[in-house]
Amino acid sequence: xxxxxxxxxxxxxxxxxxxxxxxxxxxxxxxxxxxxxxxxxxxxxxxxxxxxxxxxxxxxxxxxxxxxxxxxxxxxxxxxxxxxxxxxxxxxxxxxxxxxxxxxxxxxxxxxxxxxxxxxxxxxxxxxxxxxxxxxxxxxxxxxxxxxxxxxxxxxxxxxxxxxxxxxxxxxxxxxxxxxxxxxxxxxxxxxxxxxxxxxxxxxxxxxxxxxxxxxxxxxxxxxxxxxxxxxxxxxxxxxxxxxxxxxxxxxxxxxxxxxxxxxxxxxxxxxxxxxxxxxxxxxxxxxxxxxxxxxxxxxxxxxxxxxxxxxxxxxxxxxxxxxxxxxxxxxxxxxxxxxxxxxxxxxxxxxxxxxxxxxxxxxxxxxxxxxxxxxxxxxxxxxxxxxxxxxxxxxxxxxxxxxxxxxxxxxxxxxxxxxxxxxxxxxxxxxxxxxxxxxxxxxxxxxxxxxxxxxxxxxxxxxxxxxxxxxxxxxxxxxxxxxxxxxxxxxxxxxxxxxxxxxxxxxxxxxxxxxxxxxxxxxxxxxxxxxxxxxxxxxxxxxxxxxxxxxxxxxxxxxxxxxxxxxxxxxxxxxxxxxxxxxxxxxxxxxxxxxxxxxxxxxxxxxxxxxxxxxxxxxx
Numbered sequence: 134x135x136x137x138x139x140x141x142x143x144x145x146x147x148x149x150x151x152x153x154x155x156x157x158x159x160x161x162x163x164x165x166x167x168x169x170x171x172x173x174x175x176x177x178x179x180x181x182x183x184x185x186x187x188x189x190x191x192x193x194x195x196x197x198x199x200x201x202x203x204x205x206x207x208x209x210x211x212x213x214x215x216x217x218x219x220x221x222x223x224x225x226x227x228x229x230x231x232x233x234x235x236x237x238x239x240x241x242x243x244x245x246x247x248x249x250x251x252x253x254x255x256x257x258x259x260x261x262x263x264x265x266x267x268x269x270x271x272x273x274x275x276x277x278x279x280x281x282x283x284x285x286x287x288x289x290x291x292x293x294x295x296x297x298x299x300x301x302x303x304x305x306x307x308x309x310x311x312x313x314x315x316x317x318x319x320x321x322x323x324x325x326x327x328x329x330x331x332x333x334x335x336x337x338x339x340x341x342x343x344x345x346x347x348x349x350x351x352x353x354x355x356x357x358x359x360x361x362x363x364x365x366x367x368x369x370x371x372x373x374x375x376x377x378x379x380x381x382x383x384x385x386x387x388x389x390x391x392x393x394x395x396x397x398x399x400x401x402x403x404x405x406x407x408x409x410x411x412x413x414x415x416x417x418x419x420x421x422x423x424x425x426x427x428x429x430x431x432x433x434x435x436x437x438x439x440x441x442x443x444x445x446x447x448x449x450x451x452x453x454x455x456x457x458x459x460x461x462x463x464x465x466x467x468x469x470x471x472x473x474x475x476x477x478x479x480x481x482x483x484x485x486x487x488x489x490x491x492x493x494x495x496x497x498x499x500x501x502x503x504x505x506x507x508x509x510x511x512x513x514x515x516x517x518x519x520x521x522x523x524x525x526x527x528x529x530x531x532x533x534x535x536x537x538x539x540x541x542x543x544x545x546x547x548x549x550x551x552x553x554x555x556x557x558x559x560x561x562x563x564x565x566x567x568x569x570x571x572x573x574x575x576x577x578x579x580x581x582x583x584x585x586x587x588x589x590x591x592x593x594x595x596x597x598x599x600x601x602x603x604x605x606x607x608x609x610x611x612x613x614x615x616x617x618x619x620x621x622x623x624x625x626x627x628x629x630x631x632x633x634x635x636x637x638x639x640x641x642x643x644x645x646x647x648x649x650x651x652x653x654x655x656x657x658x659x660x661x662x663x664x665x666x667x668x669x670x671x672x673x674x675x676x677x678x679x680x681x682x683x684x685x686x687x688x689x690x691x692x693x694x695x696x697x698x699x700x701x702x703x704x705x706x707x708x709x710x711x712x713x714x715x716x717x718x719x720x721x722x723x724x725x726x727x728x729x730x731x732x733x734x735x736x737x738x739x740x741x742x743x744x745x746x747x748x749x750x751x752x753x754x
Contacts, residue, residue, distance in 0.1 A: 182235045183304065186248075186323040188216035198230040212249040212287045212321035220308030221264060222317030224255065231320070232305035239299030241327040246270060246294045246304065248323040249287040254280040254316035262740055264316035265309050270294050271302040277740040280316040287321065290742070293729065294325065337467030339725060341367035341378055344462050344487035346529070350435065351494040356453045356501075356533030357439040359493075364402075364432035367462060374422035378403070378431070379463035379470055383482065384446045384456075385412040386475035394438045394446070397460060402431035414463065414472045435460070443595035445530075445608060452534030452554045454591065456603055457482060459491070459529050464632075473634040476676045478683050479641070479690075480626075480633040486525040486723040493519045495533055502538075502552045503531035504606045506586035523585065525723045526604035527630055532591050537562065543570040545577060548587040557592050561611045565592055572617040575651040579711070580624045580718040588623075590616060602626065614648065621647040629718050630725045635675045636754070639726050642672065642694025649695060656699030660750075663693050671751040672697060673728055697750040704746055705739040713738040728754030 184194050188203045188211075195218075197203050203218050211217040220229035237244050248268070256263055262279035268290070269275060275292045304325065308318045350361035369375040380397065388394040390412040397405065397415055406416035423429050437458045443449035445456040461484050464471045473481050493501050497517045501507070505523025512518040523529060536552035539562055543549055551566045569590055577583045585605035592609055600609035602622035609616045625647065626633065626640035633640060649656055666685055669678070672694045679686040702710035717726075717734050732754065736743050747753070 180238060181324050181326050182237060183233060183323050183325045184235075187211075187214050187321060188218055189214045194233055196230075196232045198228070202229055202231055209251070209253075209317060209319045212251075214321075216321075218306070218320040220266060220306065220318040220320070221310040222315050223310060224313060224315035225310070226312045227310045228307065229318075230305065230307045232303050234301060234303050235325055236301045237294070237297050237299065237325065238327050241298050242295070244293070244295045244298055244325065244327045245291055246275070246323075246325045247289060247291040249289050249321045250278065251287045251319040251321075252278060252280070252283045252316065253319075254283045255314040256280040256283075256316060257314075263311045263314070264318075265740065266318040267307045268292075269303075269305045269307075270297060271300070274737055276736055276742060278318070278742065279740050281740075282742060283316075287319075290744075293733075298327070336371040336373045338371040339464055339466045339485060340369050340371040340375060341462050341465070342370035342485060343368045344485060346459065346461070346487060346489045346491075348435070348459060348489070348491040348529075349494075350437070350492070352496070352499075352533060354496055355448075355451070356495060356499045357448050359435075359437040359439075359455075359458075361435055362432065363435045363460065364430055365460075365462060366428060366430040368428040369423040369425055371465070372425050374424050375419065375465075376422045377416055377418045379472060380415045380417060380460040381463050381472075381482075381484075382408070382413050382415055382460050383475055384437075384458050386477070387440050387444070387446055388438075394440060395458060395460065396436040397433045398436075399434045400431065401433070402429060405433075410472050410474055413475050415460070433460075443593055443597065445598070445601040449554065449593055449595050450534075452532065452536065452591075452593065454530075454532050454593075454608060456530040456601060456608070457528060459489075461487070461528065471632065471634070473676070476634065476680055478680050478686055479637050479676050481676065482528060483632040483634060484527045484630075485725070486527055486630065489521070489523045489526060489529045491521045491523075491529055491531075493521070493531065493533075495519065498535060499533045500536045500538055500552060501531055501533050502536070502550060502589035502591060502606060504529045504585075504589075504604050523604060526585065527627060528603050530603035530606050532606075532608075536591070539563065539566055541566050541570055543574045545574045545583070547573050547577075547583050549573065550587060550589045552589060552591045554591075554593045554595070557594065557611065562592065564613070565590060565609070565611060565616055568613045568616050569620060572620040572651055573623070575617075576621050576624055576647055579647065579650060580715060581628070581722065583623060584628065585623065588620070590619075614652065617651050618644055618648045621645075621651070624718060628723060629721045630723075631727070632725070633676075636673065636728055637676055637679070638672050638690050638694045638752075639728065639731070641690050642698060645691045645695035646698040649699070656696055659692070659696035660700050663696065665751070671753055673751070673753045693750075697752060700750065701735060701743075701746065704741060704743070705735070709738050728752065 192203050205216045209219050218231050264280045266278045345366045348363045350359040352359045382395040384395050385393040403417035403419050439448050439453045471483050475481050501519045503521040505521040507519050507521045510518045538552050540550045549569045551562050553562045589606045594610050599615040600619040602619045604627045607619040621644040625643040631639035
C-alpha cells in the first residue's frame with residue numbers, strides 16, 4: 134500500500150483489507166517460427182437473440198418441463214402481453230424448468246441477459262429458503278432466488294454475459310418447491326441483447342504474457358548507484374500480432390526527463406522510441422510483428438540512481454530503498470496499452486506475474502534484502518554477490534544498507550527476516566518479527582499458502598507513508614497494523630493481481646479487510662459512519678479521480694471499501710464469505726482480478742440478489 138493517509142492510515146486508522154480473471158495463457162513449449170496470420174476478428178451485429186421471450190407465440194423454441202409452464206391461465210399475470218412462464222406454485226414437492234439454446238454473436242463488446250421476475254409465496258419464514266429458482270447460462274449459475282425474495286410486482290434482473298460471445302449456450306431456469314406452502318416463480322420478457330461497434334473489438338487477452346526478467350547489476354560503495362544489464366523474454370498471448378512493447382520506467386517520476394533516475398540504453402531485440410508519460414514509458418518497436426504464441430527477448434543496459442528521501446525509491450542516510458526501479462513490461466488488453474501516469478498518492482503498478490533472476494553485486498558491508506529467495510556468494514575483494522530468484526511475481530524490489538537483521542520462522546514454516554535501520558530498538562524489531570510471523574500465517578490460512586519462499590520487511594520510522602508492499606518484500610514503520618496490512622498485500626495485488634491505477638479498491642480495500650480479520654476486528658457498524666462527499670464519489674473510482682480528490686482517498690477506498698466487505702460478509706454469511714474469498718483467490722492465483730469478476734463470484738456465492746448491495750455501497754463495474 135502507500136502513504137500514511139492511506140496505507141499506514143496514521144498507523145492506527147487502517148482498520149485494514151479482497152476477487153475468473155482471465156489467467157494469462159502459458160507460453161507454448163515451442164513457438165512456431167512461421168506462425169500463420171491470425172484470422173480476422175468477427176464483427177458484431179447488434180441483436181436480441183432470445184426467441185419468443187414474451188411467450189406470446191406459444192412454447193417454441195422453449196423447452197419447458199411441462200405444458201403448464203408457459204401459460205396465460207388465471208392466478209398470475211404477464212409483465213407484458215398475455216402469456217408468461219409460471220414455475221412451481223403448487224404447494225407440493227415439484228421441480229419445473231424452462232430453457233432455450235441461443236447463439237451469442239462473436240465480436241460483440243456487450244451481451245446482457247435480462248428478464249422480469251415476480252415471486253409470490255405462502256411461506257411465512259423470514260430466514261429459510263424453502264423454494265428456489267436458479268438462473269443459468271451454460272454451466273454458469275447467474276443467480277438463485279427464493280421465497281425470501283417475494284415481491285408485489287415484477288422486478289427486472291440483468292446480467293453481463295459478454296464472456297459467452299461466439300458461443301451457443303443454453304439459457305435455463307429451474308424452480309424447485311418443497312412439500313408445503315406454495316411459491317410461484319413467474320418469468321416474462323426474457324431477452325439477451327448484444328451490442329458493440331460494427332468493427333472488430335480489440336482482443337481482450339492480456340499480453341505480453343509469461344515475462345521472464347534476467348538482471349545483473351553492480352553498485353557503488355554506497356548502494357545508491359547501480360549499473361548493469363537487464364533482459365526480458367515474453368510471449369504474445371493475443372490473437373493480434375504484437376509489433377511493439379512498452380517498458381515502464383516508473384521511478385523516473387522521482388527525477389526529471391533531463392536527468393532521469395532510470396536510464397535505458399543500448400537496446401537489443403528492438404528499437405527504442407521516445408520516452409513518454411513524463412518519461413515513465415519507453416516504446417520498443419519489435420523488428421517483426423510477433424504472432425500469437427511467438428516469443429521474443431529484448432535487452433538493454435540499465436542505470437539506477439537512487440534519490441535522497443525515505444521513500445519507496447530513495448535513500449535515508451546509509452540505507453537505500455529501491456522499489457519499482459527495474460523496468461517492467463506494460464500490459465496490453467482490450468483497452469489497449471495501459472500507460473497510466475505514476476501516482477504518488479497510491480499505486481499505478483499494473484503488471485502480469487513474471488519470473489525474475491536478479492544478481493546484485495555490492496560491498497560486503499551492505500545487506501541486500503530483496504524480493505524472492507536470496508543466496509549470497511563471495512564476489513571480488515570486499516564485495517558480495519546476492520542472487521535473488523522469484524517466480525510469478527509482479528514486481529521486484531530490494532534495499533541496500535548496514536541493516537540490523539533478525540530472523541525467524543512462522544508456525545507454518547515461512548522464513549521471515551526483519552531488517553532495521555539505525556534507531557529501531559531491538560524490542561521493536563522483535564515485535565515486528567512476531568507480527569510478521571503471525572500475519573503471514575493468518576493470511577495464508579484464509580486465502581492460500583504463501584508462495585514466495587522467504588518474507589523480508591525493512592523497518593524505518595522515517596517513512597512518510599505507512600508502508601509499501603512488494604512481493605516477498607515490504608517497507609514499514611514500527612506498527613502492528615501497518616505491517617499486517619502490507620503482508621496482506623502479498624495476496625491482494627501480489628498473488629491476486631489487479632489494475633492498481635484503475636481499480637485501487639481491489640487491493641487496498643481487500644487488504645484492509647484481511648487485516649481486520651487477522652487482528653480480530655469485526656467491523657461491526659463501521660458502514661454506519663459512511664458519509665459521501667458527492668454523487669461522483671465511489672469505492673471503485675480510479676486513481677485519476679483520487680489524485681484529484683486526494684483527501685478522500687484513504688477514507689473511501691480503505692475504510693469504506695473494507696466496511697463494504699464486512700457488510701458483504703454479514704449479507705451472505707460468514708461461512709459463505711470465507712469460502713468466497715478463498716475460492717476467488719484460488720481461481721485468480723497469479724492472474725488478474727476485476728470488479729465485475731468479483732461481483733459475479735459474490736453473486737454466485739449467495740441466493741440473495743446483490744444488485745441493491747452494490748448500488749448502496751457504490752461498487753460499480
